Amino acid sequence: MSHPLQVGITGGIGAGKSLVCHIFRCLGTPVYDADSRAKNLMTTDEILVGQIKKEFGAPAYLPDGSLDRTYLSSVFAHRARLETLNSLVHPRVAEDYKGWLATHRHEKYVLREAALFYEIGISRSVDKMIVVSAPEDIRIKRVIARDAHRTEEDIQAIMKNQLPEEEKAKRADFIIYNDDQHMIIPQVLQLHTGFISRGPSFKETQVS
Secondary structure, eight states, rough: OOOOEEEEEEEEEEESSSHHHHHHHTOOOOOHHHHHHHHHHHHHHHHHHHHHHHHOOGBEEEEEEEOHHHHHHHHGGGGHHHHHHHHHHHHHHHHHHHHHHHHTTSEEEEEEEEEEETTTTTGGGGEEEEEEOOOHHHHHHHHHHOTTTTOOHHHHHHHHSOOHEEEEEOSSSSEEEEESSOOHHHHHHHHHHHHHOOOOOOOOOOOO
């Protein structure tokens, strides 16, 4: 049975991976947004809902079945508790992705987008990895402009829970620079063409 090339895409908060994925979607590429799917599964997957209630208590959910994000926000301030939550969510997301991938098995390639690809150890589940990269100061400015409720301290706390930018770059097969110095669309087009052709000249390298 034919199967698509599976390409992971990640980047630190504010790097711009959502923008890059939007461009890939405009080119007709199926994109699995693991972070959005995780949020959905946390309220619709009965197994996961039961696990979260058991671990974090019934107050994790509001009477209408939605997540009490204020209650759960304390989880993100404690690494051990956050790791526990991730250990519950990510296996269910992995199962969800398998089903999604089966529906796209005739595509040339698909993208699997996730913020914590390296941190949770799923980079080995894809054939290639893209890292969207931007300097920390630019990333902070973007997030502050985007999320009015976040402070610089909030953003830096999130960054501390993510693999450093330099380490992501070392592990990447391809890097897309979103640093206000490089044009994004040509970089995406170069990768898209390579993934479609999958020819011998398409090698693991940084996007020029």
